[in-house]
Amino acid sequence: MPSLTSNLYAFGEFCVDVQHRVLRLRDEPIALTPKAFEVLLLLIQHSGQVVSKNELMQAVWPDSFVEESNLTQTVFMLRKALGETSNQRYVLTVQGRGYRFAAEVKTVAGNGHVDSDRSSISVERAAEAATSQGPGKAVIQQGGSADQARDIEALPPRTDSKSPVLARRNKTRAALAFAVLILAAIGVVLWLVPALSRRASAPLPLRSIAVLPLDNFSGDASQEYFVDGMTDELTTDLAKVGSLRVISRTSVMRYKGTKKALPEIARELNVDGIVEGSVMRSGQRVRITAQLIHAPTDHHLWAETYERDLGDVLRLQSEVAEAIAQQVRAQLTPQQQARLGSAPVVNPEAYEAYLRGRYYLSNQFTMAEPLNRAKSYFEESIRKDPGFALAYSGLADSYVYLAFFGNVQSPDGAYRSAKEASRKALELDDSIGEAHDTLGLLSWRFEWDWNAAEREFNHAIALAPSYSCAHEDRAVYLSFIGRRAEALAEIARSGELDPGPSSAMTESAAYYQLRDYQSLADASRLGVVSYPNEWVEHYSLGVGYEGTGKPLEAISEYQKAIEMSNGNLDPIASLAHAYAVIGRRAEAKKILRDLGRKSKSSYVSPYMIATIYAGLGEKDRAFEFLEKAYRERSPDISWFLKADLRIDNLRSDRRFQALLRRVGFPQ
Numbered sequence: 001m002p003s004l005t006s007n008l009y010a011f012g013e014f015c016v017d018v019q020h021r022v023l024r025l026r027d028e029p030i031a032l033t034p035k036a037f038e039v040l041l042l043l044i045q046h047s048g049q050v051v052s053k054n055e056l057m058q059a060v061w062p063d064s065f066v067e068e069s070n071l072t073q074t075v076f077m078l079r080k081a082l083g084e085t086s087n088q089r090y091v092l093t094v095q096g097r098g099y100r101f102a103a104e105v106k107t108v109a110g111n112g113h114v115d116s117d118r119s120s121i122s123v124e125r126a127a128e129a130a131t132s133q134g135p136g137k138a139v140i141q142q143g144g145s146a147d148q149a150r151d152i153e154a155l156p157p158r159t160d161s162k163s164p165v166l167a168r169r170n171k172t173r174a175a176l177a178f179a180v181l182i183l184a185a186i187g188v189v190l191w192l193v194p195a196l197s198r199r200a201s202a203p204l205p206l207r208s209i210a211v212l213p214l215d216n217f218s219g220d221a222s223q224e225y226f227v228d229g230m231t232d233e234l235t236t237d238l239a240k241v242g243s244l245r246v247i248s249r250t251s252v253m254r255y256k257g258t259k260k261a262l263p264e265i266a267r268e269l270n271v272d273g274i275v276e277g278s279v280m281r282s283g284q285r286v287r288i289t290a291q292l293i294h295a296p297t298d299h300h301l302w303a304e305t306y307e308r309d310l311g312d313v314l315r316l317q318s319e320v321a322e323a324i325a326q327q328v329r330a331q332l333t334p335q336q337q338a339r340l341g342s343a344p345v346v347n348p349e350a351y352e353a354y355l356r357g358r359y360y361l362s363n364q365f366t367m368a369e370p371l372n373r374a375k376s377y378f379e380e381s382i383r384k385d386p387g388f389a390l391a392y393s394g395l396a397d398s399y400v401y402l403a404f405f406g407n408v409q410s411p412d413g414a415y416r417s418a419k420e421a422s423r424k425a426l427e428l429d430d431s432i433g434e435a436h437d438t439l440g441l442l443s444w445r446f447e448w449d450w451n452a453a454e455r456e457f458n459h460a461i462a463l464a465p466s467y468s469c470a471h472e473d474r475a476v477y478l479s480f481i482g483r484r485a486e487a488l489a490e491i492a493r494s495g496e497l498d499p500g501p502s503s504a505m506t507e508s509a510a511y512y513q514l515r516d517y518q519s520l521a522d523a524s525r526l527g528v529v530s531y532p533n534e535w536v537e538h539y540s541l542g543v544g545y546e547g548t549g550k551p552l553e554a555i556s557e558y559q560k561a562i563e564m565s566n567g568n569l570d571p572i573a574s575l576a577h578a579y580a581v582i583g584r585r586a587e588a589k590k591i592l593r594d595l596g597r598k599s600k601s602s603y604v605s606p607y608m609i610a611t612i613y614a615g616l617g618e619k620d621r622a623f624e625f626l627e628k629a630y631r632e633r634s635p636d637i638s639w640f641l642k643a644d645l646r647i648d649n650l651r652s653d654r655r656f657q658a659l660l661r662r663v664g665f666p667q
Contacts, residue, residue: 209244226352276291312345356377508537574611
């Protein structure tokens with residue numbers, strides 16, 4: 001690190017003169033505001049180290065309360081003055097922390113002026129010009145300091161030993177040459193300035209962005225859920241912009257508090273732009289500071305601060321999203337513009353409860369306890385504000401995933417509650433893509449209305465083209481109806497939007513529906529490595545192992561899934577079936593008896609009982625429970641019946657073919 005007390009610093013072709021507070025590029029002064037110079041000086045004095053935003057703001061604005069956007073804009077202007085390009089960057093943003101000066105900085109020995117070689121050259125040139133223009137004026141044109149002006153005035157007059165005639169002739173030639181050079185220089189400037197202006201004003205191409213987790217500037221750790229929720233909602237608003245690929249919330253949250261540089265994050269997420277910023281909440285006021293960065297070059301494009309009452313927070317988020325869309329030159333349709341501009345006022349307490357519900361729903365949607373907590377918060381939000389459409393949409397999602405993963409008392413009751421909540425959400429606001437996606441799941445898994453399911457998935461994507469959940473659900477649905485090529489293309493699309501755990505589970509689920517057990521095992525194995533605490537990945541890996549003739553490996557994965565899920569019925573039934581297949585019938589029957597006792601106090605899916613009987617070879621009992629599952633329209637029927645290897649020994653039976661016809665699976 002360079003000395004903190006030096007008067008001269010050099011990096012590249014730049015020199016910083018601390019005493020005279022000037023930045024020079026090859027002896028030419030570069031215009032900098034005083035604040036930009038202070039930021040530059042602090043960064044180069046700590047070259048190679050991260051200087052936090054708070055440190056910079058306290059040092060540069062010690063006696064003032066300023067917005068973070070002031071610092072952002074100052075850094076932007078500093079980068080512009082330094083002429084940063086994709087190949088030459090000096091000031092790097094360290095996401096969530098501050099800035100780091102990347103160039104090598106050297107301390108220059110001297111008496112407070114620019115180094116001696118450069119000073120002598122500048123002085124000599126200025127002295128020559130002074131013979132015809134007078135001292136002082138040449139110094140101004142050269143950008144010299146007052147000290148240099150005094151040096152020029154002190155130089156002795158130059159003498160010439162040539163004759164007066166020859167001297168006049170030489171002066172005439174010199175004057176003509178000088179005039180030609182001046183005219184040529186003017187021509188170059190007249191051509192160059194518009195060209196550079198066009199280049200500077202040309203927007204950098206941004207076709208994909210990621211909203212990194214916003215920083216909590218409230219000084220209260222208990223507000224993390226609120227800040228994370230604001231990140232989520234801003235991402236959701238931007239997902240409505242059709243010409244922009246927006247990375248999902250689940251994929252960016254792993255960068256919360258990261259020390260990685262923005263270009264590195266952008267490479268990992270495969271995006272052109274990064275949105276970062278902060279949220280400050282004080283009572284009923286909310287302030288968002290956001291900045292847009294061209295990620296490959298770490299070049300700041302835009303920064304702004306917005307502040308509103310908590311009740312207007314939806315409008316605040318829409319304003320930020322709309323501003324970002326304008327900055328990236330996104331093509332907004334009239335419908336998209338209308339959706340971004342139609343955010344309603346919301347009860348502040350209802351909004352807080354909604355964000356808490358989303359927090360639990362987004363982070364642990366395969367576990368019963370967090371799903372129930374999410375449901376309670378959404379219900380509280382609706383009580384606080386019965387007209388809040390997003391709260392109904394969240395409540396519908398809670399019921400759907402409780403039916404899938406929560407071992408609820410009545411899947412039919414959960415379905416009806418989800419249907420009613422979705423209907424109410426769309427009655428209040430029919431532009432909510434999440435609600436249409438939920439209707440697609442309900443049409444598929446509970447109503448067995450295949451055309452309606454695909455129609456709702458497509459509608460959800462049309463409303464929010466970057467809504468990753470809709471792409472994931474559509475991918476699995478296409479696998480379910482056997483459209484493999486389209487399904488795999490949709491998986492690739494959803495992977496671009498959400499390279500996180502949700503996308504990994506989607507790929508596994510698609511291969512399950514396609515009965516491609518080798519691909520299922522391969523995808524799930526990667527999922528287990530990347531997300532070892534997600535029980536669904538272990539369960540899917542177990543199915544992949546069993547489908548490829550590795551029952552012992554399958555049993556091990558089923559056992560892990562049971563433990564991690566606190567006893568979910570799917571892996572329990574699969575474990576019993578695997579025991580029966582390898583001849584451990586007593587253990588399979590014990591599980592069957594345990595589930596029979598459990599069914600007297602809580603719901604046990606009859607479909608799962610049927611799979612165990614099928615494994616034991618008791619076909620009549622298996623069909624008895626399949627018929628029961630059909631009568632109650634169990635969601636297990638629509639998910640498992642076509643693909644489930646546990647009932648393969650029933651498929652040739654005429655009773656099974658009759659069941660398929662009654663369900664009406666698409667051919």
